[in-house]
Amino acid sequence: MPSAKNLGKFLPLFRRFIFTMDMQVFKDPIVTFGVLTDVQYADHDDRIADYDPSKTRYYRGALEQVDVAFRFWERPGSKVKFVLQLGDIIDGLNRYHGGSHLGLQQILAHFEKHSSIPTFHTVGNHELYNFNRKELASLFYESVMKINIPQEMFCPVKPIKENYAKSSPILYYKFCPAPDLKCISLDCFDVSVLGYDSQHPKYQEAKNVLVSKHGHEVFDDWDCSGSLQGLDVRFQQMNGAVGQEQLVWLEQELKESDEIGQKVIVFGHVSLHPDSSDWSCLLWNYEEVIKTFHLHNCVIAYFSGHTHQSGYALDTHGISYIAFAGILETPPDTSAFATVSYYHDRLEVQGHGIENSYSIPLQGLKDKNAENESDDNTATDSELVHPSTIKVEV
């Protein structure tokens, strides 16, 4: 203990120590994780993408692309703790040659062998071209049980097998990779014509939406924009909606995180913000989900795939919407994945290969933007600039 006489000598050292501690908080990430999407694996020859002759779909090469990403995340000194797989892990082509189960098994094995870095999956439309929801839930549950997910990452409990054995399993979930960060996986096909029996109430609900928009009941013709205009092009059978029960659950989760000062990253297959992707890749009720985010202060970002192209939007509440490039159409001489680091004051997204990089400050954005803009930022069609004129087939 320094005497009063010597205190003056120690104060500068003490201040430097406190300053160093403060800087360390901002220097070191709280958690680092990997992101990849739209692997769309199939044991199928490469072929030109129907919607864009300049693109090739590397169905078998997708396996190597996953390995390339994990080799980076597993290099010595890496701090990557887990991976988010944003959906469409296998391609719908698998169903045509009876390869759905084998295809999923083959691609999941490429994630399971990296069990020191657990992968959290979210459901995409292509999974539901191959499996119904019960089959898919069961297969994902088996995969989750094979990998080493630390108990403390679940908040509070691991997935319950009974849920996944239900005829209508709940596919949305949460986990907490750090005490002050929660990750929420949305089920973007909760209300959908994919994965349900045609008598299921949610199939009927989705069918009514599509019939009202398209004016006919031809299932295959719901998979194009047809005569739909503007933001209505999102009403296709490759997209879906977040149902009311899920919205209530989301609201409760965000309320809980607000109360304990926890930040939240939400992820799902389909885009939420019209400026982040082609409008044909938007969630049917994206406005409801964004409004739920805006009731709280905890959401910092929403991550999605589906569009196969990088996209970014920042809303008036400081929430970032990032659409990640897909793996399927990535040439073998490059790559498409991201490493994300969450700090107290920012989110750093390091894009690899064709993926973009972002540095996103987390503090003060809401206050800054709130000065000039109204709380309701659900833009109308006429207020938005279409982010892409490329037709997207996902």
Ligand SMILES: [Zn+2]
């Ligand atoms: Zn998709």
